[in-house]
Amino acid sequence: MSYFFYDLYSVLCGPVFVFSLLIFAAGCLYRIIQFARFTRRINSHYKPASNPVTDDRAILFREKPGIEKVFISLKLKIKRTIFGTNPVMGIVSLVFHILIFVTPVFLSAHNILSDHYFGISLFVLPDKLMNGFTVCIIMICLFFLMRRILSPRVRLLSTINDYFILLLVMIPFISAFNAYHQFFNYRTCLLIHIISGEIAIMAVPFTRLGHMPFLIFSRFFISGEYNWKPGNRTW
Amino acid sequence: MIKAKRKPLDEIFNMVKDYSRILCVGCGACTSVCLAGGQRETEILTQELSECFSQKGQRVEFSVFVTERQCNAEYLADIEDMVKEHDCIISTACGVGVQYLAEKYESKPVFPALNTMFIGLDRDIAFFEERCRTCGNCKLGYTGGICPVTCCAKSLLNGPCSGTNADGSCEVSRDVPCAWNKIYERLKAQNRLENILPIQPPMDWIDKGPASFIQSGYEKRYRK
Amino acid sequence: MTVIDNNDAAMNKIQKIISNKKGVIKLSLSACVHCSICSDSCFLFNSHNCDPTYTPSYKAINSIGRIYKKKGRISDDEYKEIGHLIWDKCVLCMRCYCPVGISIPILISAARSICREKGIYRTYDGNGES
Numbered sequence: 344m345s346y347f348f349y350d351l352y353s354v355l356c357g358p359v360f361v362f363s364l365l366i367f368a369a370g371c372l373y374r375i376i377q378f379a380r381f382t383r384r385i386n387s388h389y390k391p392a393s394n395p396v397t398d399d400r401a402i403l404f405r406e407k408p409g410i411e412k413v414f415i416s417l418k419l420k421i422k423r424t425i426f427g428t429n430p431v432m433g434i435v436s437l438v439f440h441i442l443i444f445v446t447p448v449f450l451s452a453h454n455i456l457s458d459h460y461f462g463i464s465l466f467v468l469p470d471k472l473m474n475g476f477t478v479c480i481i482m483i484c485l486f487f488l489m490r491r492i493l494s495p496r497v498r499l500l501s502t503i504n505d506y507f508i509l510l511l512v513m514i515p516f517i518s519a520f521n522a523y524h525q526f527f528n529y530r531t532c533l534l535i536h537i538i539s540g541e542i543a544i545m546a547v548p549f550t551r552l553g554h555m556p557f558l559i560f561s562r563f564f565i566s567g568e569y570n571w572k573p574g575n576r577t578w
Numbered sequence: 579m580i581k582a583k584r585k586p587l588d589e590i591f592n593m594v595k596d597y598s599r600i601l602c603v604g605c606g607a608c609t610s611v612c613l614a615g616g617q618r619e620t621e622i623l624t625q626e627l628s629e630c631f632s633q634k635g636q637r638v639e640f641s642v643f644v645t646e647r648q649c650n651a652e653y654l655a656d657i658e659d660m661v662k663e664h665d666c667i668i669s670t671a672c673g674v675g676v677q678y679l680a681e682k683y684e685s686k687p688v689f690p691a692l693n694t695m696f697i698g699l700d701r702d703i704a705f706f707e708e709r710c711r712t713c714g715n716c717k718l719g720y721t722g723g724i725c726p727v728t729c730c731a732k733s734l735l736n737g738p739c740s741g742t743n744a745d746g747s748c749e750v751s752r753d754v755p756c757a758w759n760k761i762y763e764r765l766k767a768q769n770r771l772e773n774i775l776p777i778q779p780p781m782d783w784i785d786k787g788p789a790s791f792i793q794s795g796y797e798k799r800y801r802k
Numbered sequence: 803m804t805v806i807d808n809n810d811a812a813m814n815k816i817q818k819i820i821s822n823k824k825g826v827i828k829l830s831l832s833a834c835v836h837c838s839i840c841s842d843s844c845f846l847f848n849s850h851n852c853d854p855t856y857t858p859s860y861k862a863i864n865s866i867g868r869i870y871k872k873k874g875r876i877s878d879d880e881y882k883e884i885g886h887l888i889w890d891k892c893v894l895c896m897r898c899y900c901p902v903g904i905s906i907p908i909l910i911s912a913a914r915s916i917c918r919e920k921g922i923y924r925t926y927d928g929n930g931e932s
Contacts, residue, residue, distance in 0.1 A: 374829075381825025389701045391790050396797045402588040403629055415629065422625050423618065425901065428842045436837075436901075496854035500836040500863065550832075554902040557833035561903030568613070568703050569899055573799055578826040578908055606845050610895035617845035618897065644845035646893055656849065 348530055355537045357460050363541040370548025371556045378560045382576040385566060432490075439483040443512070446476045447540075470523075477520050484513045508551050515540040580608035580672045581706040582615065582692040583791055590623070591630045593689040594666055597638070600627070601664035602691075603657060603679065604644035605671035613704050613793045614692050615670030617644045623670065623691055639664075648675025654682050661686060695791055704796035713781060720773040722764035727781070729757035735778040738762075812919045816874040819919070823912045827870050830904045834859055840906060843899035846891060856891055858898040858906045865913035874916065885922035888913050 403419075404412045425433035447453055451467040458464040488509055491501050518536035521527050547555055561567075564574040594600055602620045609615030624640040631638045643660055646653040648671035661667065666687045669676045672694040680688040696708035711728045717735065718725055727733045731750045738758035741749030746763075748754040765771050792800055820827070840858040841847045847856035854860065865884045868876065888910050896907040917923060 377825065377829060381829065387702050389705070389707075391701075391705060391792055391800050397586070397794065399584060399586045399794045400626060401586070402591055403626060403633070419622075419625055419629065423622050425839060425842070427625075428621075429839065432839065494838070496838045496841050496852065496857050496860075497836065499854040500838055500857065500860055502836070505836050551835050554833045554835050557829065557904075558902055561905070565903070565905070566703065567903075567905065568897075570903065573703075578823075578905060604845060606893050606895050610845070610893075610897055613897075616895060616897045617843060617848060618899075642848075644849055646846070 348534075351534065352537075355534070355541070356456055359541060360460075360537075363544045366545040367547055370545070374548050374553065374556050375560070378564075382565065382578055385575055385577050387566075387575075435483055435486060439480065439487075442476050442480050442483075446473055446480060446516075449473075474520075474523065477516050477523075480516050481513065481520065484509060484516070504551065508546075511539065511543050511546060511550075512552075515543055579611055579697070580674075580694060581612045581696055581698045581708075581791070582609050582672050582694045584614055584619065584623070584670075584692055584794055585690070587626055587630065590668065590689070590691050591627060594627070594668060595631075595634075597665040597687075598636070599639045599664045600624075600641075600666055600668060601657070601660055602640060602642045602668045602670065603648065604642065605648045605669075605675050606644050607647040607649075607671075609671055609675075609692060610644075612700075612706060613796070617642075620644060620670050623668070648672075649678055651678075651682070654679065698790070701790070703799070704793035705790070705800060706793075707790040715781060717778065721761045722768065722770065722773070724757055724761045724764060726757050726761065729755075729760070733781070734758065735780060737774065812921075813874060815919045816869075816916050819912065819916050820870060820874055823908075824870075826905070826908060827866055827912065830909055831863065831867055831870070833902055834863065834900075834904055835902060837901065839901050840898050843897060845895070845897070846893065855887070858892075858910075859900070859904075861887055861892050862906050862909040862913075866909045866916075869913060869916055878920070881917060881920045881922055884913065885917045885920075888917065889922075889924040 403415055407415070421427055445468075449465060449468045450473050451470055454464040454467050488506075491497050491505060491509070515536055518532045518539060522529055522532035522536055526532075543552070546552055562569075562571045564576045566574045566577055602624050604610070604617060604620035605615050606617075609619075610617070613619065620642050624642055628638060628640055641660060641664065643657050645656055648654060648669060661683050664686070666689065667679060667683065668689050668691050669679050670691045671679070672692065673690065674694075676688055676690040695706075697710040697712060698706040698708045701707050709725060709728055711725070711733075713727050717727065726735055730738075731748050731754065732739055738756055739749075742756040742759055743749065743752065745752075746756055746759040748756045761774065762771070765773055836859065838854075838857050838859065841852070841854070841856070844856055844858050847853065847858075850856050865888045868880065868884065892910055894907055894910060894914070898906045900906060914923075
């Protein structure tokens with residue numbers, strides 16, 4: 344039994360993990376190709392004849408010291424983003440997306456493994472902090488779940504898929520938490536953690552988690568009111 | 579569609595500074611599309627105004643409501659109850675919307691938050707160019723789809739003045755192309771030059787060259 | 803009444819529109835995380851007491867999403883429902899905000915052009931189909 348576990352463990356951590364990364368990369372590449380095919384370049388050579396920059400909001404800053412100017416404009420700028428219209432959701436989802444990237448990448452155990460298998464390791468953050476981050480992620484996942492169930496506007500949109508995806512994101516973190524604290528059967532938890540994590544990585548380009556690569560395409564390359572960099576492509 | 583640009587905040591603030599319950603009515607049609615009077619802009623306006631008021635130490639109640647179209651009685655009826663609870667109305671619609679709102683709710687002061695600019699096309703995001711002066715007598719059929727009323731600085735109907743520069747620009751500015759030069763070139767390419775031979779009776783218009791403007795806050799995109 | 807007429811000139815045009823826009827429809831529908839954050843940016847949603855059927859993504863998913871899934875072969879009644887959704891509950895002001903960056907107006911305008919082929923559109927004189 345224990346030989347079987349170690350064999351399975353090393354296969355899952357080595358080749359299967361590499362395979363899942365390859366699937367992830369291939370999926371992202373597929374999405375990029377799709378994106379390039381379905382969009383076309385626009386070359387807008389039109390320039391405005393005159394481009395006067397007027398300070399329409401001068402009254403807000405009149406007779407104000409510099410620091411207060413910055414403060415007021417920052418305040419107004421934040422108010423018009425999601426942090427102004429829906430602050431709870433804005434902050435929670437920002438924290439969630441940062442943590443879901445930071446936690447697995449800078450975890451000491453993961454870095455030890457990657458050092459062992461591939462000879463690469465990054466700097467690590469303390470385990471206690473990571474433990475807190477994991478709890479945070481699980482709590483936020485539960486928050487998303489409750490939001491999906493309780494908020495009528497989200498409930499109306501939700502399909503069974505959305506719950507599955509949320510579960511898929513949650514399982515690696517819950518099993519990691521259990522394995523770290525050795526709450527249940529350590530080995531089972533660990534195997535569940537590795538397998539579910541690898542499935543989650545592979546699922547990114549092909550499911551709703553595809554908003555990870557999609558975000559970059561649409562926000563950086565498409566020309567639109569809300570993009571982060573004026574793009575020159577259109578659908 | 580109709581293109582509008584927001585008034586400077588000073589001007590709007592000066593109009594409403596004596597009121598304490600202000601209703602901001604946006605419009606979901608043209609002024610939403612030109613990024614001047616939709617949901618977001620109306621909210622931004624109330625945020626900036628309340629910042630102005632709080633700098634003066636005043637507390638003012640704001641409500642925001644965006645109607646589907648302010649030029650339509652059916653949609654204006656949506657705000658009837660809200661109007662009763664407020665001292666004054668700020669409208670982020672075009673001039674038509676403001677006037678209709680003022681006509682419909684005669685007892686309330688109605689203030690415009692936008693300067694209605696022109697009827698134009700979307701060149702790019704937040705970048706618009708005037709194309710129609712609604713003269714009520716469309717000549718586009720014989721001018722090859724280029725409007726001499728809008729695009730010619732003098733709104734000439736019977737060929738260019740003698741102010742066309744050698745590079746085809748208008749004497750008003752090198753940035754403004756001569757409309758009649760463009761009309762000639764296009765009709766020549768389509769082999770339709772006989773279109774502009776008959777004399778057109780004059781129209782009484784006082785106009786300048788085609789205008790364009792950039793919505794405030796989007797200037798950065800077009801910095802040369 | 804769930805009659806689906808497949809052998810129609812309109813159906814051919816619908817197929818053409820779908821195949822023209824296939825990429826953006828497919829990619830957008832698969833990237834939508836159903837988060838409903840777009841609802842905050844819809845003025846109709848805000849001015850109708852936060853009725854969830856005004857959520858932009860709901861309108862897109864239940865119009866072009868439904869049409870796309872069945873490749874346009876849905877009953878006339880369903881088309882009428884979709885027409886109601888995209889003409890009466892959306893003015894296509896193109897101002898919806900999607901945190902993922904999906905262009906919802908493109909999806910809804912595709913659904914509108916498909917509905918037009920089916921003769922479902924708004925006439926603005928009170929005698930309209932939709």
